[in-house]
Amino acid sequence: MAPTNGSTLATESWDIADFVINKGHGVKGLSEMGLKSLPKQFHQPLEERFSEKKILDQVSIPLIDMSNWESPDVAKSICDAAENWGFFQIVNHGVPLEVLERVKEATHRFFALPAEEKRKYSKENAPTNNVRFGSSFVPHVEKALEWKDFLSLFYVSEEETSAFWPPVCKDEMLEYMKSSEVLIRRLMHVLVKGLNVKRIDEIREPMLLGSRRVNLNYYPMCPNPELTVGVGRHSDISTFTILLQDDIGGLHVRKDSGNDWIHVAPISGSLIINIGDALQIMSNGRYKSIEHCVIANGCQNRISVPLFVNPKPEAILCPFPEVLANGEKPLYKPVLCADYSRHFYTKAHDGKKTINFAKIGDF
Numbered sequence: 001m002a003p004t005n006g007s008t009l010a011t012e013s014w015d016i017a018d019f020v021i022n023k024g025h026g027v028k029g030l031s032e033m034g035l036k037s038l039p040k041q042f043h044q045p046l047e048e049r050f051s052e053k054k055i056l057d058q059v060s061i062p063l064i065d066m067s068n069w070e071s072p073d074v075a076k077s078i079c080d081a082a083e084n085w086g087f088f089q090i091v092n093h094g095v096p097l098e099v100l101e102r103v104k105e106a107t108h109r110f111f112a113l114p115a116e117e118k119r120k121y122s123k124e125n126a127p128t129n130n131v132r133f134g135s136s137f138v139p140h141v142e143k144a145l146e147w148k149d150f151l152s153l154f155y156v157s158e159e160e161t162s163a164f165w166p167p168v169c170k171d172e173m174l175e176y177m178k179s180s181e182v183l184i185r186r187l188m189h190v191l192v193k194g195l196n197v198k199r200i201d202e203i204r205e206p207m208l209l210g211s212r213r214v215n216l217n218y219y220p221m222c223p224n225p226e227l228t229v230g231v232g233r234h235s236d237i238s239t240f241t242i243l244l245q246d247d248i249g250g251l252h253v254r255k256d257s258g259n260d261w262i263h264v265a266p267i268s269g270s271l272i273i274n275i276g277d278a279l280q281i282m283s284n285g286r287y288k289s290i291e292h293c294v295i296a297n298g299c300q301n302r303i304s305v306p307l308f309v310n311p312k313p314e315a316i317l318c319p320f321p322e323v324l325a326n327g328e329k330p331l332y333k334p335v336l337c338a339d340y341s342r343h344f345y346t347k348a349h350d351g352k353k354t355i356n357f358a359k360i361g362d363f
Contacts, residue, residue, distance in 0.1 A: 024119030026149035031220035038224035044144045050295045062088040079194035086290030087274045106172035111218040130154035142348040147296045151216040196322045210312025217304045222296040230294035232349035238276030238308040248302040254291040281332045284319035313338035332358040
């Protein structure tokens with residue numbers, strides 16, 4: 001039994017993990033109870049808590065206008081951003097703005113469902129492993145839970161999508177994935193050309209663009225946002241990620257390897273692109289997969305919808321021969337994408353440590 005509204009959750013007789021995770025209420029359910037204080041299960045260690053003092057003022061990730069795809073200046077801006085920042089925002093990207101609005105509306109619709117409806121898509125109840133509703137990241141291995149609910153949808157086929165994705169959002173998410181396909185291929189063409197890779201053949205296609213996953217993320221208002229995080233420090237394991245966020249803000253990107261962070265301020269109609277570990281490996285470290293996190297918000301609910309462009313699970317990740325053609329030594333050993341992904345999903349968020357799985361020695 002859950003405590004009444006306004007409770008400080010002092011009682012130890014109430015199993016919060018069961019309420020949030022097993023019963024399907026999520027952290028949204030906790031937030032809507034009007035809690036006065038954050039349950040201790042969400043208290044992050046001091047070193048993981050985010051301070052406004054860490055944010056660099058007047059600094060932002062690159063903003064690129066994609067109106068003229070054929071322009072060498074646009075291609076150079078993309079490659080420079082991938083190499084020096086790992087994150088950039090794009091406008092005039094070709095994905096219809098009305099599609100993006102429908103995606104945001106559908107995301108709110110899913111998380112507005114009753115707990116018993118959302119619970120149908122939990123790990124224990126979902127009809128397929130390719131659909132997953134949950135909270136935090138990997139709760140059973142985390143020392144402190146993250147303040148986030150999510151729905152993860154792995155695309156296999158239109159038939160599976162029609163059969164198993166939630167009816168309240170499946171059409172909008174499928175439309176988003178289809179509408180992004182031209183953008184995905186144009187970005188990939190520019191990025192590999194910047195590595196002197198002349199074409200994406202039938203072998204490299206699955207290595208770069210073999211699978212898609214879209215996540216619907218919900219970050220409800222938090223009673224003590226300074227004590228927790230929405231998403232802990234990590235880098236994506238994708239080839240690259242396309243992120244749609246609302247106008248609330250909360251995404252922060254680490255600048256270089258220091259302790260300074262940049263807030264990725266929302267820009268209407270924009271999409272955020274970030275390089276993933278897979279492309280960092282394939283570029284032999286030239287393109288950077290950058291650490292990022294999401295802070296909790298004490299005043300507003302926030303949503304975001306990342307579309308992960310991933311290698312196929314059976315693809316081998318390794319530096320492109322073209323990148324090593326001038327005698328550059330490989331920094332990463334060949335690894336199976338499925339093994340790399342499994343490593344990522346069996347531990348809590350831990351910054352950039354996942355990339356060590358593929359490193360050759362110390363560098």
